[in-house]
């Protein structure tokens with residue numbers, strides 16, 4: 665992964681920080697020391713955070729390390745997330761050419777289309793739009809709301825740019841790797857998504873997510889008879905939903921069942937193993953329950969799935985922390 669820390673170093677120098685905490689994504693861990701030394705060359709002290717970097721929702725608190733500011737690398741800031749410490753969000757753009765993979769997928773495109781991507785490719789969306797328009801395809805890029813910064817950008821917990829253009833498009837084109845984001849967009853909008861991976865050059869149509877829904881309803885069914893629930897809360901600033909956890913606990917008590925709120929930084933299967941609960945309910949990142957459920961020793965549900973168990977919601981719905 666390429667990086668240029670120039671703007672982040674400049675920001676730290678300009679603000680007169682003496683000591684910074686550097687939070688790198690997994691792909692940059694091998695060069696974390698080199699990144700830290702870029703700040704030290706300018707007379708600052710730098711400490712490297714090794715507690716993970718899941719998103720801007722996970723911005724580490726520099727005060728824990730006695731630092732003046734955080735340099736968070738790899739994600740765009742979340743406009744609606746207020747942090748009470750100085751942070752520089754240093755985005756990393758992926759410079760892969762997305763057009764060859766898109767050209768191979770053109771026969772799958774039925775316009776008008778909405779364009780979606782993650783922050784790594786967001787600067788390429790205009791090239792993609794121009795390319796498609798030259799082919800006579802009408803293209804929309806939806807504006808973001810809440811925690812999303814850029815038009816067309818999606819997060820695993822926010823698909824607002826997709827919803828914004830839903831009524832105008834036949835389908836979406838997602839530029840990026842993996843299935844989670846395009847599947848999420850398909851589930852939230854009910855429209856098909858052409859996922860185009862600029863790294864492998866492959867593409868795939870993702871539609872209703874029926875198999876995914878079967879798995880989720882299976883977990884909901886298993887959770888119906890629970891007696892003791894663990895309601896999980898994360899201390900990560902953009903994942904902390906203590907208020908919702910308290911409301912859920914209250915509702916469980918009204919039903920004559922029992923629930924405890926468990927709070928931790930990183931929710932993991934290891935931290936809960938042998939804890940004795942019948943089910944886990946994650947109020948943190950929805951991906952914990954949706955992507956990793958098979959690693960937990962009990963059914964793990966999102967908030968909206970648990971609402972189905974509690975009878976306060978009728979149908980499955982994507983958990984979004986807009």
Ligand code: SF4
Pocket residue numbers: 718719720721722819820821822902903948949950951
């Ligand atoms: S999907 Fe999860 S990790 Fe990604 S931004 Fe949302 S809460 Fe954070």
